């Protein structure tokens with residue numbers, strides 16, 4: 462019987478530091494309780510077969526041209542290619558909604574690299590998986606801080622500095638309420654928009670980045686002190702800077718107001734680059750979404766206290 466290796470990686474949500482982390486300092490990202498599993502079965506030939514609910518892809522060792530919708534998985538295999546000595550079948554099973562910004566691309570890369578490490582190294586070194594995951598994601602989409610990769614690799618809330626690769630892990634588990642506005646704007650577009658503003662108004666935008674960076678640093682202290690009330694206040698403070706950056710909009714402002722006015726919510730903000738996607742609240746709340754917001758959804762999540770792999 463051929464050998465089979467399984468590796469499970471989790472989804473993630475950005476909590477603090479967005480946009481500023483592209484330029485300076487730390488971002489804070491939480492691992493959440495949604496997962497993708499990569500099952501890798503070795504073959505006796507040079508063929509590499511990828512299977513998922515999106516379809517199948519066939520390549521061979523050393524010949525894996527990038528093709529959608531498998532660009533992230535193929536790039537991860539290419540990044541690892543020096544260590545691949547035999548063909549395999551890789552089956553990806555995901556419980557993460559790819560249309561919502563829950564870090565599904567980072568998670569699929571981490572799951573793929575985890576299974577490859579298990580199959581060809583018989584071990585999983587999280588630092589090596591993280592380095593390769595960030596390299597993969599940056600090759601596919603240009604710049605990415607990699608905060609979502611770090612949360613996905615360690616299965617916990619992490620503070621991550623993309624320039625130094627410094628990482629601090631926090632082992633809390635808390636409730637998050639995510640409200641999805643019904644559409645998403647590509648992260649790269651939002652980063653370009655903010656970069657344009659930085660060119661036009663360097664002093665003003667640099668000041669906002671410095672304030673966001675400071676909030677992330679204060680957030681690290683709040684997590685160390687296990688002070689979720691303080692962490693919630695910092696999230697709300699960042700939302701004001703997201704508005705100043707111009708990455709919020711009417712729908713996101715409405716979701717923020719809904720969450721913020723609920724007594725169970727300690728703080729709220731956009732999660733990720735903005736322009737659409739999710740506003741998250743710290744705490745568990747049932748809020749009634751505006752009926753005219755087509756495709757809007759509420760998702761209750763728990764952050765993970767630290768875990769990775771599970772072969």
Ligand code: MEV
Nearest residue numbers: 479480605606607733734
């Ligand atoms: C996107 O989730 C968050 C940004 O800070 C980009 C990144 O961290 O790569 C806008």
